[in-house]
Each structure stands twice: as C-alpha cells, then as structure tokens.
Amino acid sequence: xxxxxxxANVCIRTVILYLLIVLLMRLTGKRQIGQLELTELVTAxxxxxxxATPISDNAIPLLYGVIPAVLLVCLEVFLSYASVxxxxxxKLVAGTPITLIREGKPDMAQMNLARITVEELAxxxxxxxxxxxxxxxxxxxxxxxTVSVIPKAAASPPSADSLGVSVGExxxxxxxxxxxxxxxTELFKVGRNQAWLTxxxxxxxxxxxxxxxxxxxxxxxxxxxxxxxxxxxxxxxxEKKGKDxxxx
Amino acid sequence: xxxxxxxxxLFAAVIAFVVFNTLYLDTFLDRTExxxxxxxxxxxxxxxxxxxxxxxxxxxxxxxxxxWEAHDTYLHMSMHxxxxxxxxxxxxxxxxxxxxxxxxxxxxSLATARDVLKxxxxxxxxxLGNLL
Numbered sequence: 001x002x003x004x005x006x007x008a009n010v011c012i013r014t015v016i017l018y019l020l021i022v023l024l025m026r027l028t029g030k031r032q033i034g035q036l037e038l039t040e041l042v043t044a045x046x047x048x049x050x051x052a053t054p055i056s057d058n059a060i061p062l063l064y065g066v067i068p069a070v071l072l073v074c075l076e077v078f079l080s081y082a083s084v085x086x087x088x089x090x091k092l093v094a095g096t097p098i099t100l101i102r103e104g105k106p107d108m109a110q111m112n113l114a115r116i117t118v119e120e121l122a123x124x125x126x127x128x129x130x131x132x133x134x135x136x137x138x139x140x141x142x143x144x145x146t147v148s149v150i151p152k153a154a155a156s157p158p159s160a161d162s163l164g165v166s167v168g169e170x171x172x173x174x175x176x177x178x179x180x181x182x183x184x185t186e187l188f189k190v191g192r193n194q195a196w197l198t199x200x201x202x203x204x205x206x207x208x209x210x211x212x213x214x215x216x217x218x219x220x221x222x223x224x225x226x227x228x229x230x231x232x233x234x235x236x237x238x239e240k241k242g243k244d245x246x247x248x
Numbered sequence: 249x250x251x252x253x254x255x256x257x258l259f260a261a262v263i264a265f266v267v268f269n270t271l272y273l274d275t276f277l278d279r280t281e282x283x284x285x286x287x288x289x290x291x292x293x294x295x296x297x298x299x300x301x302x303x304x305x306x307x308x309x310x311x312x313x314x315x316w317e318a319h320d321t322y323l324h325m326s327m328h329x330x331x332x333x334x335x336x337x338x339x340x341x342x343x344x345x346x347x348x349x350x351x352x353x354x355x356x357s358l359a360t361a362r363d364v365l366k367x368x369x370x371x372x373x374x375x376l377g378n379l380l
Binding site (some may be wrong): 081227 | 258
C-alpha cells in the first residue's frame, strides 16, 4: 500500500509540474515551440532538467522544481523584453546574422567564424531547394541557427511580377466551419453573419454546419467548402460584403 | 507587454515567497534552538534535579516535538525531506532516553539534534559557500 501511495505522489507531482511547465512555456511565447534562440534553448533545457528532479525523487520538495522553473521563465521573459527594446542587448544575447555567401562568393573568414564547413553550407543550400552553390547569391546564418538562402536572379523561379502578369491578392483563408463546428468569432471577424452563412451553405447544397467538414473564406471573398460525406460544395467567388455583412 | 507584466508579477511573487520563507524558517529554527539551549549540558544537572525540574524538561521536550509536528507539512514543502528525517532520527531517541533516565545517551542524542538544526540553518542560509 505504501508503494502505491508513493506512486500516487509521483503521479500527482508529474501532473502538477506538467501543467505548470505548459503554462510557463505559454508565457514565454510561441517562439519556444518553433525556432529556439540561445536563451530560449538554455531555458528549455534547464526547465526540463529541473522539473524532472522532484518528479523522480519524492524526498525533494516540489517547490525546489517549481521556484527555479518560474524564475527561469521570468528571466527569459525579461531577456526577451530587453532584446525587443534594445538592439544592442539583442545582439549581445542572441548574436548577429553572419553572411556566409556574399554576392555569390563564399566568405571563408565568416564561415570559419561561424565554424561552418563547406559541406554544411552545401547541405543548407540543398535544403533550400537549390542544387548548386554557384546559384546562390546570399547565404546568411541567422541568430536562430538556420541558414537563409537567397538564390541568384537567374536561378530564381519567375514571379508574376517579373513576368508582368497581374494577379489578384487572395489574402488569408479564414476557417469558419471545422469538422461541423461553427466558429462564430471567425465569422464575425471576417464581417459576415449567420444569414450569409446559411446562404452559402444552401448554395453549396448543405442544410446545416454539422454537415460541413470545412468551410473557409479568403480575403478576396472566395469560399471553399468540403462536406463531411466527401462531397465538395460549390466553390466560388462570393460577392463583396456589404455593410450589413450580407453580400451586396 | 502582457507576458512582461506577468513575468514581473511572477518574479515578485517568487521573491516575496522566498523572503517570507527565509524569515519564517529562521524564526522557527531560532525558537527551536532557544528551547534546546535551555537543557543543561551535564549529566549531573539532571541527576541532581528535583521532580519539578525534570517535569519542566519533559514539557520542554514535548513542546519541541509538538512544534516540529505542527510545522511538518511546511518543513516538507520547503526543505529536503532528509533534513526532517535526520532531526526525527536524533530527537525521538532523545525523548526516549530522557524518559528512561539514560542521561548520557539523552545528551548525545540532544547534541545530534542540535547539529541537525545547525546543518539545516547553514543549508538554508544565503552565503558564498552555499552559492558556489
């Protein structure tokens, strides 16, 4: 029975620390989840190590994990804030971008400074979808550790602008119905209302949002509908929105 | 700005808790050490003590034990459990030895318990040795 109680303690401690760390990481911002900068990486490593200790050792108070974790996140928030406010501080903490290829020529001195080999540079260039180093105009090692590659104009895919073609802006698509669930906040955010939605559903052959797997509306007014039963709704350009939220 | 303010609030809360904890633990240890200091350090003092004095020492021991028990949850939350165990390992035999009149063993256990208190105080104190 005593063993079971100890295990229950471990379980409860794990849940408490898990929820706390999730909340704390949320406080540090979404950048933690994607590209980590140096300070963020240090914080993530230290928090994971500190949180694990009270979970595995019941003789260590939970506070010994909680207090350092909270302090680390506070420090990370303060450093991020200082970095935003002062570019000099940001350079000191996060470093500066290092140009590895400048105007098509690899910069050996900068590569040595960044301790990046030609093989690693070639690999980063291939990851950017460019097969030859000679096609690269600029390659920059960012403070986050990623290499940004800018191809030479001749090796770049043609854009609508360079071809002299005029294209309309579609903007961003807003998900209004996902898996039968209507997101009213999103609906009102794009300036539409329930009547407009009912109209769109009828046009697409659906009677209620529950029948729809996905309904999206982009900034140009294009509606995209997929039914749950696999049938596609009628997609099409929607009329411009009126002041009342209805199509005019 | 919101995460920054949350960070400031959390930081202030942590610092406030740490200061409170330091003061609270300090007061508790001071009180316990003062009680220990009231015990004579020679065996003869107990052998020559009348019943009233022996009862007073027993009450003092009970007081230390009860105070420690009353703060048990707090102590478990704020310091390594091994320290709490070490104190109990020294103090409980001292109570038993006092009850049986084995004053040499009682004094030895009492000295160990006081050493544990000193150890706890040192571990919790803010000093260069602990920082490094």
